[in-house]
Amino acid sequence: MSPDVIVIGTGVIGAAIAFELAKQGRRVLSLDRNAQAGHGSTSGSCAIVRMHYSTFDGTAFAWEGYHYWRDWADYLGLPAGSDLARFREVGCLVMKTEANGQLEKHKTFSAELGCPFEELTAEQVQARLPICDLASFAPARRLDDPAFGQPNGRRMGGAVC
Incomplete structure (x- = not known):
């Protein structure tokens, strides 16, 4: 055949x-x-399943896909209680940076699509995740750069989750 x-x-x-x-x-x-x-x-x-994209189409596509992932076992037609395709919703935290435009596009697109998000200040990030270092390390550096791994003296301004 x-x-x-x-x-x-x-x-x-x-x-x-x-x-x-x-x-x-x-x-x-x-x-x-x-x-x-x-x-x-x-x-x-x-x-990971995330909606943090810099284009409307990328955000919309991810938001639609999220609903398939959330109901993944049903989508695959697995029997009830099957442990083969579990979706664990654990959240996603993306830091606001100059390079990502402080996630302004993402927030606009998410609001237009009805995709929930929460904006956090640096203090709120620190309160929720005390282990998180909010030092800024931009711009990216090569491994052989003597300044690799050194903070630039600025701090992240917050995040979106």
Whole structure:
């Protein structure tokens, strides 16, 4: 029996495409140059679900995707109580920096989409996460730079979660 579709790549994108095609009843063959599914760039992912993007489309796409991840076991059609696909909502804290425009775009896009977020001052971040160092280290430096790892004398102004 020959496949209807051949998907090249078994990372998160290729696997998602193959899954959707299979749900439609197509016979799918997935191929990858790596030894196992999920190797390559997918294996380097931090595997978080976040909505902190600098474009409206990126934020909207992530917000929509969040609802699939939240109900992931149902989406996959797993039996009730299955422990194969758990989604743990633990939150996400992104520091406001000059480089990310103090997350102004993200806050605007999130508000337009009805995506909840909370803005925190530096003091609120410190109160919630006393272990968090709010020293600023920008701009990024190379490992061989003598100033690598040295703070620049400024502090982060807050965060969005």
